[in-house]
Amino acid sequence: MVQELSQKDTRAATRFAARKHLHPKVHAMRTAPDGTAYDIFGSPQSPWVVLTHGLGLNKACWQWTIPALQNDFCILTYDLYGHGMSADPPDTPSLSLFSRQLLGVMDHSNAPSAAIVGFSLGGMIARRFAQDTPARVDALGILHSPHQRSAEAQAAIRARVDQAREHGSGATVEAALERWFTPDFRATNPDMMDTVRGWVLANRTGVYHTVYSVLADRVDEITAPTPPISCPTLVITGDEDYGNGPEMTRAIAAEITGAQTLILNGLRHMALAEDPEAINGPLHRFLKNI
Numbered sequence: 001m002v003q004e005l006s007q008k009d010t011r012a013a014t015r016f017a018a019r020k021h022l023h024p025k026v027h028a029m030r031t032a033p034d035g036t037a038y039d040i041f042g043s044p045q046s047p048w049v050v051l052t053h054g055l056g057l058n059k060a061c062w063q064w065t066i067p068a069l070q071n072d073f074c075i076l077t078y079d080l081y082g083h084g085m086s087a088d089p090p091d092t093p094s095l096s097l098f099s100r101q102l103l104g105v106m107d108h109s110n111a112p113s114a115a116i117v118g119f120s121l122g123g124m125i126a127r128r129f130a131q132d133t134p135a136r137v138d139a140l141g142i143l144h145s146p147h148q149r150s151a152e153a154q155a156a157i158r159a160r161v162d163q164a165r166e167h168g169s170g171a172t173v174e175a176a177l178e179r180w181f182t183p184d185f186r187a188t189n190p191d192m193m194d195t196v197r198g199w200v201l202a203n204r205t206g207v208y209h210t211v212y213s214v215l216a217d218r219v220d221e222i223t224a225p226t227p228p229i230s231c232p233t234l235v236i237t238g239d240e241d242y243g244n245g246p247e248m249t250r251a252i253a254a255e256i257t258g259a260q261t262l263i264l265n266g267l268r269h270m271a272l273a274e275d276p277e278a279i280n281g282p283l284h285r286f287l288k289n290i
Contacts, residue, residue, distance in 0.1 A: 002253040004262070005260055032078075035087025036104065037059070037079045037084055037085035039077050040076055041077070042075050044074050044110070047072075047138070048112075048115070048138075050075075050077075050105075050114045051077045052116065052119065052122030052126060053121075055215050057200070058080075064276035065279070068280035069280075069284060072288065076106070076114065078101075078102075080125075083203065083211075092210065095124055095125060095214060103133055114138060116141070117141035117142075119143045120143070120146075120269070121145075121214065122143075123145025131225050137231050139231050139232040140229070140234070141236070141283055142236070142252060144238065145235075145237075145244055145252065146248055147247075147248035147252050148248075153243065157243070161213055168208065174197075176200065231256075232290045234286040236264065238266070238267030239263050239264065241271075246263045
């Protein structure tokens with residue numbers, strides 16, 4: 001049975017200091033042999049948590065999450081192939097390729113197993129990794145990640161892939177910011193909009209659309225997973241995340257034994273940046289209880 005958490009209860013259960021007063025303290029910044037750029041925060045003697053970012057972003061998107069977790073966990077963040085400071089994909093991008101990248105950076109970091117927390121595309125990679133390497137997964141946190149789309153939604157994301165192929169990430173970034181953040185937040189936080197826009201625009205022409213295709217076209221291989229996923233799982237989205245909404249979150253959770261869901265009121269795709277506390281409290285409590 002899927003357990004749906006109350007947003008009010010989870011916010012009241014765990015509180016952290018305001019994110020603007022907290023800054024992640026990096027333990028190490030390194031590059032793995034395959035060209036994956038990664039950071040480690042906290043003590044390697046603590047339970048491990050791996051944070052996997054979404055399309056067009058990079059490991060810096062976890063700057064609002066790390067301070068809430070690093071006192072209790074060893075946090076591994078990394079840039080996906082073709083993003084941030086990591087090398088371009090060594091083969092045609094696929095969920096399996098990104099799953100192997102995740103395994104490689106865990107092996108290189110001497111992380112025996114970890115809770116895998118994935119945002120958007122990262123949530124797809126987390127599910128693929130849980131199917132490929134279940135012994136290395138202690139738990140899953142799946143944030144704002146897709147499930148099966150309607151024909152209309154699939155056509156819309158394929159059109160964005162085509163735009164990115166023809167014109168690069170700049171062709172889709174402004175529409176993305178509108179989908180990712182609520183209107184009032186966009187208007188009052190221009191510096192953050194500039195930061196996130198800069199992350200997306202930094203993606204390499206010729207690579208970005210190939211990774212975008214994974215987000216658009218690879219949902220089928222993690223739907224009704226075989227073997228089934230059975231580790232502790234928390235699935236979160238915002239009720240205004242129109243591309244990865246509550247119906248998708250509940251569908252993902254329904255395929256994972258004992259999974260919990262949390263629907264965030266009044267938030268869109270990048271709730272982790274717009275309202276970090278909405279995610280950090282429930283995520284911290286979930287990870288502490290696995």
